[in-house]
Amino acid sequence: MTAIVGYARTSTLDQVAGFEAQLRELTQAGCNKLFQEQVSSVGKRQQLETCLDYLREGDTLIVTKLDRLARNVGHLGQLVARLKEKGVSLRILDLGLDTSSPTGELILNMMGAVAQFERQMMLERQREGIARAKVDGKYKGRAPTAMRQAQRVKDLAAEGLRRSEIAQHLGLSERSVYRALRG
The missing domain is CATH 3.40.50.1390 (Resolvase, N-terminal catalytic domain)
Incomplete structure (x- = not known):
């Protein structure tokens, strides 16, 4: 059946x-x-x-x-x-x-x-736009999310929270927390 x-x-x-x-x-x-x-x-x-x-x-x-x-x-x-x-x-x-x-x-x-063709065309237009923005000095790339929260990471670490707890609390990866504490 x-x-x-x-x-x-x-x-x-x-x-x-x-x-x-x-x-x-x-x-x-x-x-x-x-x-x-x-x-x-x-x-x-x-x-x-x-x-x-x-x-x-x-x-x-x-x-x-x-x-x-x-x-x-x-x-x-x-x-x-x-x-x-x-x-x-x-x-x-x-x-x-x-x-x-x-x-x-x-x-x-x-x-x-x-769908695959549309995706490839979109990525090509995106690459062209980024290249044009770089030439014009307008492209800065993605802002590092963890580094914007570096002070908050350090504050939470000073309060005694473990790195995994900080990561979970701020929605970051543990690796980002390590980098923020080092930087």
Whole structure:
């Protein structure tokens, strides 16, 4: 028997409404098994891995939006190849896309290529803008966040807080705290 499997993800625990909406849409789409997690797309996504291991030939994986599944075009390509190898189709609800047909697969590949092209063009324009700003003497680079808080770091250290506590309190990395204390 084939399964209709849903995968829902939000980046943070604060995104309750978005998470509940995904679960509702996946249930309405007929998912009889749901995998869900609230973790950044760049973090380790254990439930996604468990979901991919669970899927069998003939199953369908459903996500509400493409960005809930893939980090970027390269990651999307890896996931689609893995699904195809297992004989699993992918449905993306907000795009009305289904890779169980050759047309759906073609459209997904075209969308991925267009997204990658747009990203490359944006990065090229960004590099050109930075180069122009440097020539004009307007580009200073990103202000070092930790160094702006160096005095606060030193004050907290003087109060007896450990470096890890300072980092957590100020939203810095421990490495930044070390640099601020040294500088």
